[in-house]
Structure formats: C-alpha cells, structure tokens
Amino acid sequence: MITNLIILTLVLVGGSLGYNFFPELMDFIPSVPAWIANPIVGLILGAAIFYLLSFQVIKPIERSIKKMESFFSQLSVAYLIFGSVGAIIGLILAILVSIPLAALNMIFVSNVLPLILAVFSAYFCFQIATSRREEIRRLFTSRAQKQEENGVLERKEGDSFRRYKVLDTSTIIDGRILDVTKAGFLEGTFVVSQHVLQELQYIADSSDSLKRVRGRRGLDILNALQKEEKIEVQMDDSPLPESDEVDMKLVHLAKKMDGVVVTNDYNLNKVAEFQKVPVLNINELANAVKPVVIPGETMRVMVVKNGTERSQGVAYLDDGTMVVVEEGQHYMNKSVTVVVTSALQTNAGRMIFAKMEHSQKGIDDWKETK
Known part of the structure; x- marks a missing residue:
C-alpha cells in the first residue's frame, strides 16, 4: 500500500x-x-x-x-x-x-x-507544550477533580515505572503472584502471551500426573487473576519470532511493550537482564521479606535429613529457608533448639548455619570457668 x-x-x-x-x-x-x-x-x-x-x-x-x-x-x-x-x-x-x-x-x-x-x-x-503538558492539563481540570487529586503525589512515567507486566509460565504456576497483587504490591496491566497460554495447556494435558496438576493450577491462577476487579489482565496475540523459545518470546514481547518480565526462572532472569529488560522475580521478593536472623539468635527446628558434610543435619523453616545444623545428624527427625552462627544470601535463596544450643552453652560455661 x-x-x-x-x-x-x-x-x-x-x-x-x-x-x-x-x-x-x-x-x-x-x-x-x-x-x-x-x-x-x-x-x-x-x-x-x-x-x-x-x-x-x-x-x-x-x-x-x-x-x-x-x-x-x-x-x-x-x-x-x-x-x-x-x-x-x-x-x-x-x-x-x-x-x-x-x-x-x-x-x-x-x-x-x-x-x-x-x-x-x-x-x-x-x-x-511538551515539557509543561502536565501543568497545562491541570489548568483545564475541573475543580471537583482537583479536590479529589489534592494531597496525592502525581507520578510521571519514566524509567522507574513500567505499566505492562509480562507473566512467565513459572510465575503463573507458582501462584504467589495472585497474593502479591491482591496485597497491592504490583500495579499496571498483566500481559499473558498466547505462547504462555499454549504452554500451560500443554502441561495441563500432560500424561504425567504431577505436570497435569501444575498446569491446571496455572490455569486456575489465570482465571482468578482475571476475576479480580482491581487487576487488569490482557491477552497478547502479536506475532513474535518463531525460532525462539517461549522465554525469548517473552523477552521480545517485553521489549516491544516497554514492559517488565515477571518470573521465577533464574535463567530467564539472567537472559532478560542481559537484554536490558527489567525483571521482577517473585523469589527475590520472597527472600527480601523473610525475617532477618542475627547470629546468636535461637530457634526451634526439626532435623529432617543429613547434610553434605560430616555430622551435619538439615532442617527447614516454615518459609522454606534451609538451616544447616552442625552435629545435627545425631538428632534426626527430632525437634531441637539451635543457635544461629551465620546466614548466607544466594540467588537461589537464603541459607542459615547453626549449631546445637547445648554446645553453645558448653562454650560459654568454659569461658566463665576460665
């Protein structure tokens, strides 16, 4: 034409x-x-x-x-x-x-x-006109609207604000995106690519019962997101490079829409960062809001398996944080009190190192007698 x-x-x-x-x-x-x-x-x-x-x-x-x-x-x-x-x-x-x-x-x-x-x-x-457009717009705003906006900070669109949130398959299946959004920590429009929807449907139709449950859970989460009044979900049917995997298609889509990729996938996170695409990782958010443990604190845990080193035991907190207990191998399947010695933050999550409380007491008693 x-x-x-x-x-x-x-x-x-x-x-x-x-x-x-x-x-x-x-x-x-x-x-x-x-x-x-x-x-x-x-x-x-x-x-x-x-x-x-x-x-x-x-x-x-x-x-x-x-x-x-x-x-x-x-x-x-x-x-x-x-x-x-x-x-x-x-x-x-x-x-x-x-x-x-x-x-x-x-x-x-x-x-x-x-x-x-x-x-x-x-x-x-x-x-x-372009640099003062917000001020010009306010000149023509009615008094009633001005009273409603009074006291509210006006946010301008920039590099720190991305309206469109492109959802990854792993994030939808995980389901925490629904709770985070209900709590008001995410805003804008959630974009679900047709390729993600096809992948969810493929997983839901899998012969593997575990995959089938995960796929159906993802579809249920999507329906729940769509039914929320305060959440806007938008389907995207735009053509994307056919030779790419679904992860790369999402990166291309986020670039095209000037949006943000929301994912739990560590590898997709790194690929998107390399492509200069902003990423919101639900796992990083979960790690950021976990309670901070300080060396010297005591906690009650149950040792559930052996560690990689000699005499080590491994326990888990309610939020999934791994606790490595020195000499914990001797207290398998028992609830014990441990003392935190250090904590390590990694990309995969947080690890806490601890030792038995009675061993700490023995060291303190030895220091006092000395």
Whole structure:
C-alpha cells in the first residue's frame, strides 16, 4: 500500500512540474512545434519521467517512512497532541508578527525574516507544550477533580515505572503472584502471551500426573487473576519470532511493550537482564521479606535429613529457608533448639548455619570457668 502511494505521489509531482514548466523550457528551443510545447504534453512527460524515477528512490523513501513510524510509535499520544497544538500556536504567532514586517517592503525583513520566525516560533512553542503538558492539563481540570487529586503525589512515567507486566509460565504456576497483587504490591496491566497460554495447556494435558496438576493450577491462577476487579489482565496475540523459545518470546514481547518480565526462572532472569529488560522475580521478593536472623539468635527446628558434610543435619523453616545444623545428624527427625552462627544470601535463596544450643552453652560455661 505504501509503495503505491509513493509512486502515485511522485507521478502527481512530476505531472504538475511538467504542466507548469515544460512550455517555458520549450520557449528556449527554436522552431519547436506548438503541439510539443503544449502543457498537456509536459504533464505526460513529467509523469512518465517521475514514474521511472520512482523505482530508483522508492526503497530509500520506504526506509525513511518506517523509521519515522517507529520513532512516532514510541511517543505517547499526549506528547504528540500537546506538541502539535504548541507548534500550531507558534505558527499562528509567527504569521501575526510577519504581517507588519511584510508592509516594510524590505527583501530580507519582508521575505526571509518571517520564515525564520515561523521555524523558531513553532519549535519553541512545541518544546514548551511538551515539557509543561502536565501543568497545562491541570489548568483545564475541573475543580471537583482537583479536590479529589489534592494531597496525592502525581507520578510521571519514566524509567522507574513500567505499566505492562509480562507473566512467565513459572510465575503463573507458582501462584504467589495472585497474593502479591491482591496485597497491592504490583500495579499496571498483566500481559499473558498466547505462547504462555499454549504452554500451560500443554502441561495441563500432560500424561504425567504431577505436570497435569501444575498446569491446571496455572490455569486456575489465570482465571482468578482475571476475576479480580482491581487487576487488569490482557491477552497478547502479536506475532513474535518463531525460532525462539517461549522465554525469548517473552523477552521480545517485553521489549516491544516497554514492559517488565515477571518470573521465577533464574535463567530467564539472567537472559532478560542481559537484554536490558527489567525483571521482577517473585523469589527475590520472597527472600527480601523473610525475617532477618542475627547470629546468636535461637530457634526451634526439626532435623529432617543429613547434610553434605560430616555430622551435619538439615532442617527447614516454615518459609522454606534451609538451616544447616552442625552435629545435627545425631538428632534426626527430632525437634531441637539451635543457635544461629551465620546466614548466607544466594540467588537461589537464603541459607542459615547453626549449631546445637547445648554446645553453645558448653562454650560459654568454659569461658566463665576460665
């Protein structure tokens, strides 16, 4: 469509130039028949020449148009509207100023200076309208709306705010995204790609009972998210690179929408960071809100399995945090009191190292007797 439009435009331009200037050019050539110097002949020749020329320039023109489309698609509607209105006001002001200048009948002042004023006036008014658009908008806001907004900080869209949250399959199956959103810690629009939905359906139809349960849980979480009144869920059917895996498709989608990838997958987290795509990791959020343990604190745990080192036992807190207990191997399947010695934060989670409380008491007693 754009190709035909470019060709038609060039043909019309060529025909117009030929119609207006071809007869005057023929006046410089002696003994030219009158039918050749006819404007209609010039129109036909100009249109034909520009039609042939269009095949040479159509590709660069198309590339330029696509770059312009890409540039303007990244701008917000409010920015374009306020900028256009500001430029129009600047041109009107330049016309009003150029009227008395034209009456002076001076070559530079009457002809060139109004053009310069028009360009600069349109530019400055465009800049003022786009940079102060929030203030201009508030001028036209009704008093009732101003009273409702009074005392509320106005948030501007920037690098720290991403409206669209692209959900990963692992996050949906995990289910904690529903609780986090209900608590109000996530905002914006949740985007579910058709590829994620297909993957969930494939898992739900699996012959493996464990995978089938996980897939059905993911579909239930999606339905619960969609039923929440304060949560907006949007399906995305846009075409994405077919050769990529689902994880890479989500990264491409987040780039396209200027959104954030929400995931529990450690590898997807690293790939998205490498692609300069913001990531929200539910596991990192869970680790961040876990209670902080201080060396010297005591806690009650149950040793459930052997550790990797000699005499070590492993226990788990209610939130899943691993506790490595020195000499805990001798208290298998028993609830014991331990003393925290240190804590280690890793990308996979938090690990707590502890030892038996009675061994700590023995050290303290030995220090006192010494």
